[in-house]
Amino acid sequence: MKVAVGNDHRGLCVRPRVLGLLAELGHEVHDLGASGPAGVDYPDYAIPVAEEVAAGKADRGVLICATGHGMCIAANKVHGIRAVNSRDVIDAELSRRHNDSNILCLAADLLGEDQIERIIRAWLLTDFEGGRHTRRREKVDAYEKSHENRT
Numbered sequence: 001m002k003v004a005v006g007n008d009h010r011g012l013c014v015r016p017r018v019l020g021l022l023a024e025l026g027h028e029v030h031d032l033g034a035s036g037p038a039g040v041d042y043p044d045y046a047i048p049v050a051e052e053v054a055a056g057k058a059d060r061g062v063l064i065c066a067t068g069h070g071m072c073i074a075a076n077k078v079h080g081i082r083a084v085n086s087r088d089v090i091d092a093e094l095s096r097r098h099n100d101s102n103i104l105c106l107a108a109d110l111l112g113e114d115q116i117e118r119i120i121r122a123w124l125l126t127d128f129e130g131g132r133h134t135r136r137r138e139k140v141d142a143y144e145k146s147h148e149n150r151t
């Protein structure tokens with residue numbers, strides 16, 4: 001898969017491990033993250049990654065900040081994005097199986113690197129189950145579509 005990755009200054013510490021893991025797993029990585037320790041603003045990284053995923057230029061996105069919350073909030077403003085902030089493997093798997101999440105947000109301050117690696121591996125390997133979950137996802141999509149271009 002093509003995976004777009006972004007981090008702010010607080011996600012910088014886990015960036016090498018995440019980029020290395022994705023490459024090791026054979027994914028094509030587009031790194032859009034901050035590369036230095038200077039304080040930056042998470043929307044400047046979340047939105048470009050989300051736009052790549054929404055446009056189909058990337059299949060999935062991974063975003064890392066201190067808590068994962070800011071990245072998740074910002075990414076979900078982009079139409080077509082279903083970003084989740086996962087703290088464990090089961091949570092990440094369920095977000096794929098039930099919600100077809102297309103961006104995974106991670107908390108560098110709250111998760112160890114090993115846990116982050118386990119979460120990413122599981123999330124990338126888990127498929128959307130479809131069925132009743134498709135109907136629910138389509139209701140979200142329909143709401144989003146009906147509110148496009150509203151000011």
Ligand SMILES: O=C(CO)[C@H](O)[C@H](O)COP(=O)(O)O
Nearest residue numbers: 010065066067068069070071
């Ligand atoms: O987790 C985050 C957003 O959800 C940011 O990484 C965090 O808020 C950055 O904080 P600071 O400017 O104090 O380093």
